[in-house]
Amino acid sequence: MKQLLSFIRKEFYHILRDKTTMMILLLMPIIQIILFGFALTTEVKNTEVAVLAPTNDDASSRIIDRINASAYFDVVKRIQSTDEIEPIFRDAKAKLVVVFEDHFAEKLHQTGKAHIQLIADATDPNAATSFTFYASNIITSYQQELMGATANPYQIIPEIKMLYNPQMIGAFNFVPGVLGMIMLLICAMMTSIAIVREKEMGTMEILLVSPMKPIYIILSKITPYFVLSFVNFATIMLLSVFVLKVPIAGSLTSLVAVSLLYIFVSLALGLLVSTLTDSQQAAMLISGMGLMLPVMLLSGMIFPLENMPVALQWLSDIVPAKWYISAVKSIMIKGLGITSVLKEVSILVLMSIVLVGISVKKFKIRLE
Amino acid sequence: MIKYLLKKEFKQILRNSFLPKMIFVFPFMVLMVFPWAASYEIKNLNLSVIDNDHSSYSHQLTQKIISSNYFKLTDVSQNYSKALKSIEKNESDIILEIPVDFEKNIVNGRGGKVMISANAVNGMKGGIGMTYLVSIITDFNAGIIQELLPSAIGTNLTPTIQIDTQYRFNPHLNYRVFMVPALMVMILTLLCGFLPAISIVFEKELGTMEQINVSPVPKATFILAKLIPFWIIGLIVISIGFIIAWAVYGLIPAGYFSTIYLFAAIYILTVSGLGIVISNYASTLQQAMFIVFFFMMLFIMLSGLYTPIDSMPEWAKWIAAFNPLKHFMVVMRSVYLKGSNPIQMMNDLLALIGFAVFFNTWAVLSYHKKN
Numbered sequence: 001m002k003q004l005l006s007f008i009r010k011e012f013y014h015i016l017r018d019k020t021t022m023m024i025l026l027l028m029p030i031i032q033i034i035l036f037g038f039a040l041t042t043e044v045k046n047t048e049v050a051v052l053a054p055t056n057d058d059a060s061s062r063i064i065d066r067i068n069a070s071a072y073f074d075v076v077k078r079i080q081s082t083d084e085i086e087p088i089f090r091d092a093k094a095k096l097v098v099v100f101e102d103h104f105a106e107k108l109h110q111t112g113k114a115h116i117q118l119i120a121d122a123t124d125p126n127a128a129t130s131f132t133f134y135a136s137n138i139i140t141s142y143q144q145e146l147m148g149a150t151a152n153p154y155q156i157i158p159e160i161k162m163l164y165n166p167q168m169i170g171a172f173n174f175v176p177g178v179l180g181m182i183m184l185l186i187c188a189m190m191t192s193i194a195i196v197r198e199k200e201m202g203t204m205e206i207l208l209v210s211p212m213k214p215i216y217i218i219l220s221k222i223t224p225y226f227v228l229s230f231v232n233f234a235t236i237m238l239l240s241v242f243v244l245k246v247p248i249a250g251s252l253t254s255l256v257a258v259s260l261l262y263i264f265v266s267l268a269l270g271l272l273v274s275t276l277t278d279s280q281q282a283a284m285l286i287s288g289m290g291l292m293l294p295v296m297l298l299s300g301m302i303f304p305l306e307n308m309p310v311a312l313q314w315l316s317d318i319v320p321a322k323w324y325i326s327a328v329k330s331i332m333i334k335g336l337g338i339t340s341v342l343k344e345v346s347i348l349v350l351m352s353i354v355l356v357g358i359s360v361k362k363f364k365i366r367l368e
Numbered sequence: 369m370i371k372y373l374l375k376k377e378f379k380q381i382l383r384n385s386f387l388p389k390m391i392f393v394f395p396f397m398v399l400m401v402f403p404w405a406a407s408y409e410i411k412n413l414n415l416s417v418i419d420n421d422h423s424s425y426s427h428q429l430t431q432k433i434i435s436s437n438y439f440k441l442t443d444v445s446q447n448y449s450k451a452l453k454s455i456e457k458n459e460s461d462i463i464l465e466i467p468v469d470f471e472k473n474i475v476n477g478r479g480g481k482v483m484i485s486a487n488a489v490n491g492m493k494g495g496i497g498m499t500y501l502v503s504i505i506t507d508f509n510a511g512i513i514q515e516l517l518p519s520a521i522g523t524n525l526t527p528t529i530q531i532d533t534q535y536r537f538n539p540h541l542n543y544r545v546f547m548v549p550a551l552m553v554m555i556l557t558l559l560c561g562f563l564p565a566i567s568i569v570f571e572k573e574l575g576t577m578e579q580i581n582v583s584p585v586p587k588a589t590f591i592l593a594k595l596i597p598f599w600i601i602g603l604i605v606i607s608i609g610f611i612i613a614w615a616v617y618g619l620i621p622a623g624y625f626s627t628i629y630l631f632a633a634i635y636i637l638t639v640s641g642l643g644i645v646i647s648n649y650a651s652t653l654q655q656a657m658f659i660v661f662f663f664m665m666l667f668i669m670l671s672g673l674y675t676p677i678d679s680m681p682e683w684a685k686w687i688a689a690f691n692p693l694k695h696f697m698v699v700m701r702s703v704y705l706k707g708s709n710p711i712q713m714m715n716d717l718l719a720l721i722g723f724a725v726f727f728n729t730w731a732v733l734s735y736h737k738k739n
Contacts, residue, residue: 039684122535156480162488282386
């Protein structure tokens, strides 16, 4: 035990005496969570709209005013002919063109039928679906107003309730996601070089001839990073509650417990990379570059997992971030108890056992 | 002199046991796997229905929703709290509650009501699910109204505006068409950003930097010799990307390859320049990697890859304007989908040239031969 403690002290010195790295490690999550918390949102806001209204009448200008007045759109340009649509999209001047037909108001009032064409730049398919939906809603609401108070008696009115996040704030979704990603990547990158570094520096030989068991070496490598990661977790939580205003709806204790477990898994993952590679360069590239994309794409942080091909869904099962993010969403946003995330917790426990197990097994006690 | 330096750099890369593998395997992996994952398409939302009415209307409505392709009926719950449980367990995404006397009230002209509760933890997904459901209900409603309302009143009095929607450049709203060019940019950024960042620090840690420092090699020549290999690697990688995009996804740019190569050539210089600047300041590999990692995350998240730039707050748009990745991403997507040419993207071109000059000048200036 005394041996272990002095080894842990040694590892702490390693980190504490490299001030630059420590500053980077502590500041990076702060900047990232603030930036992403505020900037990452999929809400449609101020989409640029161009309008083509050959006849300038009251009905079309009312609709244009409404579109312009909504928070979703800004009418930036009026065009005179359909030939101008293509260049507008090419030069990215507008994302949506609203085309009224000739004599729009006249047709609307006399024949009771008029056409509007919504032409969207669908380079980003999802944004295109949402903003055309909003635009048609605005037009439909105008039409309903025309029909007046004589609303028909057979109307079905949907009452809508958005659970857990009534204002549909993007941060509610992104905070757990960014938390899961930053913690995993930073933890894995920190520990991944821990053992390789000793190999490269030549100090590994000293460790190997010491009476320490591999498991103790590994544990003492993990401990300081564990403390550091917990500090990071605490700052991220404080920022998300007080700056981003994402409340913790469930119990703080279970949130902390799950997070500690997750930190341990991430560190163990880094250690595994560390025991498997033989240069710092390779270790860093695998844990930094190699993990970044899978964690971003396969954790459900940004893209919904349900729609992926089955093979990818299986693949996503081995990404620890997926389980952690799901647990954080349940506890932090939905306010559920620890019992509802038992599945996630047991999978994370299993992962940590497997990862540490392989690391210890692969830890070579002989030099090559 | 540059010839020998280049020879050295290439040997350093090619004789490394890990780097050449990484350079070839990474683009393949990313382009084969991730376009399938990166999809926002929202289909098969899990729907939980609470039907308190059990009438022919409520059955028709449920049928209509299920046959719409967007929803999958996961369960029919007895009451709201049971349905809520299934949302808590992530088994369903949205609840539709049809109240008692739904049909009776409509037929008697008192109007109907349905309750929709959507899981909005992911606001985007909840919102889209809700809008799909509402539009199906409106459609169903229109059918009922036509059935019940005397036809004479129905058509003449109500002015209707017909809305046609046209999606340009990507008429089938295929997400892969949108993501593949973006992923090519990501690969280029990661490879040409991370690798140069390592290269100088690596020499510092190995101690070979001192040999360069005591040699008569001019500073600019040394930096240039570090840049050129990554420039060539980058251009090879993007060509591999073109081939995969064509062979696997059938994607060919609507514009010219030459446009992409022009922008790519400038872009690679920009990211590699940044990598070398970081490499000059960092004293250990770890520091270099963390700083690059920080910038890469920033670039990627604020590039419009995942969330549209238009929805960001003003200050974030300003940061994004200084993000080289964002400019190149816009260029790739425009050339692939819209067939834009360099003149239409002059702003992006100038911005990228500006960044390239800035970072590479900085790289030369921040390299000191004295310790």
